[in-house]
Amino acid sequence: MTYVILDLEWNSAYSKKQNRYINEIFEFGAVKVDERMQLLDTFSVYIRPTVGKQINPFVKKLTSVSFETLKEAEDDFFSAMKKFSSFLGDSVLMTWSNSDLLALLDNQAYFTGGSHLPFLKKYCNLQSYCEHRLGVGSASRQLGLSTCAELMSISVDNMELHRASDDAYLSYLCLKKIFKKSLLDEFIEDAECEEFYHKLTFKSKNITDLKSPLVDRSQMFFDCPECGVRCIQKTKWNVKSRSFKAYFMCPECKKEFTGQVSVKQKYEGIVFTKKLREKVQNPEDNNAEVTSDTEAKP
Numbered sequence: 001m002t003y004v005i006l007d008l009e010w011n012s013a014y015s016k017k018q019n020r021y022i023n024e025i026f027e028f029g030a031v032k033v034d035e036r037m038q039l040l041d042t043f044s045v046y047i048r049p050t051v052g053k054q055i056n057p058f059v060k061k062l063t064s065v066s067f068e069t070l071k072e073a074e075d076d077f078f079s080a081m082k083k084f085s086s087f088l089g090d091s092v093l094m095t096w097s098n099s100d101l102l103a104l105l106d107n108q109a110y111f112t113g114g115s116h117l118p119f120l121k122k123y124c125n126l127q128s129y130c131e132h133r134l135g136v137g138s139a140s141r142q143l144g145l146s147t148c149a150e151l152m153s154i155s156v157d158n159m160e161l162h163r164a165s166d167d168a169y170l171s172y173l174c175l176k177k178i179f180k181k182s183l184l185d186e187f188i189e190d191a192e193c194e195e196f197y198h199k200l201t202f203k204s205k206n207i208t209d210l211k212s213p214l215v216d217r218s219q220m221f222f223d224c225p226e227c228g229v230r231c232i233q234k235t236k237w238n239v240k241s242r243s244f245k246a247y248f249m250c251p252e253c254k255k256e257f258t259g260q261v262s263v264k265q266k267y268e269g270i271v272f273t274k275k276l277r278e279k280v281q282n283p284e285d286n287n288a289e290v291t292s293d294t295e296a297k298p
Ligand SMILES: [Zn+2]
Pocket: 224, 225, 226, 227, 228, 229, 250, 251, 252, 253, 254, 255
């Protein structure tokens, strides 16, 4: 089995034709490695922009690629995809988080009208694997590639980060350090089914309507962190910063709390996150956070 680690750079460009912004890909960088983590081949292609008329200054600063360079590029999206497809072959495709894959899918949709990546057979989100192996990262705080390299004491001194080829190579160095085939296998997904695309494009959202049948009211309670007694709800639920908030009081120790419940609809199902904070008496004292964060899946 071989693995291809792909990194893309893109530029946000406005399409008049489709009346929307598209993350137009302008660079592919990839490395191919074998099961012993030996480097077999590299891939690097610039793509001539056809939607964007300039490079967003932020992207230019980040990638140090100029529009003039790109205008001279030999490949357009179609020929780049063709070349990449033959480079990939039967390898497992890997990217750092699924945002590169989403950008690729969006470009594919824009240029070809297709809703799938025909060359894709197996996929692995390398970020998820590294997070799992290092025991870091969460849904709200994802592990960045340069942070991951830092955690593993991989030097990035001679690299141009945010350039596709170097980012792909750095991802490879990270993988190499913690590669274990049997563990990685569990992160490899079958990409030749509808389910894969459904999951990939699923947009998580917070439910802020208390009347929604997805909100299980029976889970919206709190126990006092001091004495473990079920708290009494003192106010109605209010929607605040995309979650529900209410005041609670412990009938035993009389402590007052702010209870916050967020209900998120994810691909995997509904996820409840509950937070209880001791009610702030002194308005300047914002650090009175005492307690429990719990996540529950019904
Ligand atoms: Zn109490």
